[in-house]
Each structure stands twice: as structure tokens, then as C-alpha cells.
Amino acid sequence: MIELTIDGIKAKVEEGTTVLEAAREMGIIIPTLCYHPGLSPYGACRVCMVEVVKGDHSSLEASCTLPVEQGQVILTNSEKVTRARKLIVELLLSSCPNSKTLQDMAANMGINKVRFKIKDRGCILCGRCVRYCKEQMKSGGIGFVGRGTSRRVATAFDVTPEECRNCGGCEWICPVCEKACMADSLIDGLCGGCQNLAPVETCLVCTGCSESVSPQGHKVY
Amino acid sequence: MRSLRSAVELEQLRVKILSQRKPEKPCISICGGTGCHAYGCEDVAKALKSEMKRQGLSKQVELKVTGCHGFCERGPLMVLHPQKIFYQRVSPGDVSEIIAETVIKGNIIDRLLYIDPVNEEKAQSEEDVPFYKRQQRLVFGNNGLIDPTNIEDYLAIGGYSALSKVLFNMQPEEVIEEIKKSGLRGRGGGGFPTGRKWDSCRNAPSSDGIRYVICNADEGDPGAYMDRSLLEGNPHSVVEGMVIGAYAVGAHDGYVYVRLEYPLALNNLGIALGQAREYGLLGQNILGSGFDFNVKVSRGGGAFICGESTALMASLEGRVGEPRPKHIHTALQGLYGKPTNLNNVETWANVPLIINRGADWYSQIGTEGSKGTKIFSLVGKINNTGLVEVPMGITLREIIYDIGGGIPRGKKFKAIQTGGPSGGCLPESLIDLPVDFDRLTDVGSMMGSGGMIVMDEGTCMVDIARYFVKFLTEESCGKCVPCREGLDRMLDILTDITEGRGKEGDIELLEELGGLLKETSLCALGTTASNPVLSTIKYFRGEYEAHIREKRCPAGVCKALITFIIDAEKCTGCGLCLRECPQEAISGEKKKPHVIDQSKCIRCGLCRDSCKFEAIIVA
């Protein structure tokens, strides 16, 4: 067993656990996008950053790929963490403003403006569909093509691949496709609707913790 | 050639090779590096060959096409042994005179000598040329002495003696200890202590005992080409270093990952590996020691990110070059999940030197934290473009002025960019900075692989920052958000600034994004990507502000912010610019000053380029 401290709480977890899993076990919520408990960790969206404290200095690490270590000291909600997280979500919103998941996250984090040019790519390249297809369906019909800003999720030559069994899992697991933001217009890149008007039905990163959920969702992001 | 079976046989062969070579025999060594190639050294070599044949000298005079000599500015380069006469800018037309005068009569042809632009003194040999005088060419200097396609040339200068020493007189642990003691740090960018890396790889658990060593020759930093020149010019030194490293960490398989754009390096390396195998210096039972080591060559696919170790390994496994989180170091779990030791070309080439001359000798060179020499490629707005090898700790000023000969056309030095796209731009106030790993990091730049790009007053620092960010945007693999989206938005902002759409708050937003990249990116490409932006903001903030507030590019580079004007006093009305202008924006009568119609001008610069009277000025 590995002993570590997360947000001041000491815990013992099994070796090979990630910091994200350990935190969730303890009921500490860390927002995620590319992470899914049924898929291999990917470490791409960087929303789950946590602060790893080592003596008098610290660094940010993606908790979904960070293995627990003996004596590790983790902060999941420090100023450094929230500042970085907010900017990442702001960047993501500018490239995929019509995701309800992202808009809700932004609202919960108190982002009040997207300062970047909106370039709607309709995808955050979290790769959940790609991993789902490969790992859960053992199919591998979809994947990434290109690199950098030309990177996109695609099927080979953009036709339905032979491997596809029409399971629909790729759409189901997508944090953008299934949960599209229905707002008519965005102000400064934000819809703001869910934060101010509509109640959030369930916590988006719900781990079954006992905390009550307010209409604004968890305020802990 | 029968495979060598022992250290004694290697030494016997060396004695034999040396006895067949007469040091007094005339030998013409021509630089065959890529720079000189482009200048046409092949034609010079061809002309020499046929001239020697015509004169019946083929037997008496040896002709050697070697690797890069370093002084690329002055190519094609030639050194005539045994007198070591150094000729530069040689053309095929000079060949018959060189044979008749210098080779046969021993006379020096004055016009082919290098003339020091400062004191106008003529230099007869390489050592007299200021460019070479201040260098300490321990690793790179052998390039000029050997034909890279002939292993016997490498053996003649003591090649593979370090390997033999290691295999028969040293335990692997002792080798690692020696490298540790030497203080050698990785020449590829990070500057990680090589000995420690080897140590963790050797001690990493491997269920089946398999370990790998890799040579990273995917040199991708624009403006850096020392690794290519080493592989082209002295591939055996790299191979020897790798075999020693493999012995030390306990690996029996290795890979060299070579950039595809380096065909000559691939060719020469392939030949070297073949010869090393043939001579029993590579493969099964090396030199009869019982140690086996094989090397495979892998061609890169053209992706800067593959210089990153985990991306490189992914690519070796046939996957796209996407980095993975490095919580578990590649020394423990690298290629195919096995302990893997990766070093770059220059690091490997340092290894035989350390083994031969000892860690104590090696660690005397350099500074406290950075030992040995480093090869830099000195390029950009500099008089003497080329590869320079200097001891760590030398100042930027010595490199730029003493070796590099200063800035062309009397222009003013403005900045030097070190460390490639992940490095930073350093201003004139830091010109006396001693160059080593830690000092460069301290001031917001880095050693990187050793590119040094000199910039003068005609270089716009915002444009340079934009250039690097654009480069990195294209080279980012696109996996993690800060690097993919963050760089893209930084590019948007920088483009706006250079095109006159900059606004208040842009600089601060760039700094904020830069900080995010540093802290949250998945791999080193992302974490260092903001260095060029942050360092130019730090040292040249005023230039950013001029672009944003005054819509002015002080260096006269950013097209949207400049205008071309004809100086009526200098214009002779020759009409050349008028004919060149693709927009028909220039008008004027013959022999009378012309004018540019600004509404038509696209600022392509063809007119300025064509003007012989410097009458077209940028405002």
C-alpha cells in the first residue's frame, strides 16, 4: 500500500493507482474530460491537473496519468491548479464552444469571458471515441489523422470503415456530441445559461460522493 | 577483410595501416559536407581527379573527400597535406593551377588563401584562420582527417581503441563510473548527466534482460546541423560510442534514428556500420570478447516531435510520434517497454574521447556544471557561418566576434537565439555571458542541441517569436490541449501584432499562455515552446509595444507596418525596379526619380532587391 496526502487528507491506496483514482476514492472531485474509468488513461485534456508539492517547490501534473508515490503531497484545488484549469477550459471553449460539458465547466469555474478567437472545430480531441472503439469494441475503425491543429478524429478516407459495427459507442461516450450546448448565441464565447437558469441535473463528474449538489452543480472546480 | 578476433589483432591492423601510410605523401583533403556540396565541391573533386590522372599523379597524390570542416561560409574548402595549406572558395577552374603550382612546385596560390577582414593578413593554414584559432576541436576536428567511407582512416587516428580498452580492461560499472566522473551531460537539449542515465538503465529491472540503446539523430532544431555533420563526417566515432554505451548498460540491440532530410548521413552511417561489422567491431562476439551488439538504422518520418525520447520510441515501434507522460523514465521503460538508454549523436561521439583520455582530463575542460566542449552552429547574420567547437564557458562575445567575425555589412548586433525553437533570444546586454547549460537556462534560454542564430538590427523580434511559434504549431503532435490550442492562439495574437491589429493586453495574454504551456504541457516540446515568446517579451518588450501602440515595426520587417519609398536623391531613374515590380506600382520617366504608388504596392521587396543604388528605403 502507498501512503499519500491529498488536500491534507492522508490515505492509503494500492500501488499502481493513479492520483485521480485515489482522489475519487476519497470523494475529492477533480474535473476531467479525456478520462473515462472504462478506458486507458490518456493525459491529453490537462483539465485534471493537480499540484504536486515537493518541499518548497511544486509542479503541475495530470492526475489521470500520475501514479501514486509513497509520501506524495497533492493539492487538487490550489490557486495554481485553478488558474491553469481555467485557462485550459477557456482554450477548449474557444475551439469547441457548443459543448454543454465545457460550458458547464466554465460556468462552475467562474470563467466570464473567452479571450481567444472562436474557432469552432466541434471536437476537443479527447480521444474517448477512439479509445472506446479500440479498447471496448476491439474494432479500431476510427482514429486520429494529421497532427497539430490539423489533427482530427476520422475514419480512413472519411468513409464508414469495414470494422464499424454501428454500435454508436463513439457518439455515446463523446463529451461534445451527446451533450451539445443548445444556446442560441454566445456572449464572449459563453452561453451562461446553465449556470444562471437551468439546474444541472447531475454532477458531471459525479463519483457518487455524498455531497449535495446545488442547482449550480459542484462549486469545487 | 577477416573479422578481428582480439584487441591484439586490432592493434596489429592499426600498425599495418599506419606503416602503409606515408605522412609526407601529398594528400588533398576536400570538405564534402552538405554546405560545401551545395557550393559544388563534388565538381572540384571530379576536376581534381581527372587533372591528377592527366598528369599521371594519381598514385603519388592522395585525394580525400572528407566530412564537414566547419567553415561553411568559405566553401568549397580544401586542405593540402603535408604542408596543411588551407584554400577556400575553390572552384573547378582553380584545379589545374593547384596541381601545377602547389602540389608539384609547393607554391602557394595567394588568391585562394583566407584573408582576415580585420587586419588583412593572409592565413596559410587552418590554424592561422581566426575562425579556427579560438576553437578546441576535440570531437569535430577529426572530420577533416578522415574519409568517412573508409574505416581504416578512423583506425589510423586511433579509432576503436576506446572500445577495445572497455571490452578487455573495464567492467561495465567502471565505464559508467568513468562517464559519471567526466561530468558529460547530454548534448541533445536537456543536458541530463549521461553517466546517471546509463546507471539507471543498467540497474532497471528487465524480466528477460533485454535493454536497448538508441542514438537520436533526428536533429530537428532549425539552424543546428552538428549532429548531421558528425554522422556524415565521422560516423565511426558515434558507432564506437554506442557500442561502449551498450556494453556499459548491458544492451545487445541498438537503433540510430536519423532524420530523413539527411541522405548523406544515412549513406555514410550505413557504410560505417557495414564496415564495422566486417571488421568484427560490431555484431556477434565483438573483437572476440564475447560481447554482442547489433545496430539498426531507422529513418525518421519528418516530425520535429520525434526528437523527444518517448515520441521517438513510439515512432521506432511503428506508431505516430506522440509523446507519453514520463512519470516512468525511458531508462526504466522505454522502447517496447524495456529499459532504454537514449543519447544524441554528439553525446555518443564524446564517449570514446573520454574513455581514451580519461575522465580527469575531460573534466578539466569547461565549467563547474558543464564539462567538455560543445559544437555550435553559428548561423544567421554573422560573417563566418559554420560549425564551431568550443570549451563550455566561453562567452557569447568570443563566439560571435572572435570566431564568427562579427556582423556583416557593419550592422549592429541585436540578439542571439540559442537552443532552437525551445530556446530564447538573448540581447546585447548578455553578450558576456559564459555559455554553459545552467547559465543559458538562468537567463531564459537553453543549450538545446547547439544552434546559435545571430540577429542584427534588421531582425524583428516579434517576427522571430512568431516564426518559432508558427514552427512549433506545425510541429506539435496535437495531443495535449495547452500545446495544440495554446500555441495556436499565441500564433493568432502574434500574427495580429505583426499585422497591425495588436491591442493592449496582448502581451499579458501571451505571458499568461506562455506560463500555462510551461506548467501543463505533456512533453518537453510544449513546456519549452513559450521560451522564444517569453524571452523576447522579457528583453525586447519595447519592440512589442511599438507594434501594438504605434503600429510600427522598428526593424522594418513586418510587411503590414512598413512602406517602401524611393529616395529621389539616390534614384537614377534606371527603370530596373519599374520592370521588376509585379504590381506596376512604380512609375517615372527615364533618368528621373521614380515613385511608388502605395495603394498598389504589396511590399514584396523585389524593387529594393533589384536596385543597384540603394535608393529604395523602408520606412
Add this chain to the structure above:
Amino acid sequence: MVNDYEKVKAIVDRYGGKHDSVIAILQDVQSEYHYLPEHTLRAVASQLDLPLIQICGVATFFKAFSLKPRGEHTVTVCLGTACHVRGAPAVLDEVKRQLGIEPGNTTADMRFTLETVNCLGACALGPILVVDGKYHGQMSLGKVKKVLNRYKKVQKDGRHEELKVSS
């Protein structure tokens, strides 16, 4: 096509059909066809028994690969830092104007493909323009047209076709 399948098979066999040789296999296929035609990628995928998208992913990730047919001449402008500070962007603009295409594209007549490279390591010669592997150093804007004109091809009817110069 059958012939192509065999050609690809010979290349795949050369690497023992190993999955980790995908990049090397595609490089060899590309040097055979000068680009990667769709059916060759399908052939590689089926022979290696890998999902086609994985092959496409590799083929679109690395800059060395092209999925589009390439022109007769390849014009490459070096955009390394040394070339950049010596005026490579203006040289590229001029080449773009002369050929009427953006980097990565081929002229409609399939004569020229324009590419950029991030350093050829021949920085002393910068800015550099490479045509079909031949280096043209110290480029000035005026020299661009002259160099490109040398690659004008004699047409069947014996007259020189002028390069399209867009204004």
C-alpha cells in the same frame, strides 16, 4: 492494381511483415510511387493486418508522406531560422507568386510541387531554394524567377511554355 498489390507485398515482405516497420514500409512505398495512393495504403493495412485508420494516421502524421500526387519538379524553400532572418519568407512569397500555389500544393499542370522545410543544415547558403534536390543558395527575390525558369520544360511542339506569373 493487382500488380500494385504485389509490389506492396514485396515491400512488406522485405520487412518481415512486422508492425513496427510501418513507417519504413510507407517510406519505401512512397519512393516507388512518389506519393501514397489510397489503394497502396489499403494493401499495406491488409497485409500487416492492421486497421486502415492506423496506417492513415501514420501517413498523415509525418511530413515526409504525401497522399496527393506530386508534380514533376519539387521546389523546396528552406524556412530554417538562419534562412528566415536572411529573408526566406520573402523568397517563399516570391516562389508562391511565381508558381501560383501555396506550400503543400501542386500546380494544376502537375509540373511543380511547392514545399517548405524547417532547415536543411546548409545555413551558410541561406536563403536556400532547392529544386529536385539541387541547392540554390543565397537566393534573392530576383533570382527566384531565374532559377525556376531553368526548369521550364520544352513542350512536345518544341516551344517553351512560359511559367505562369500571377500578378
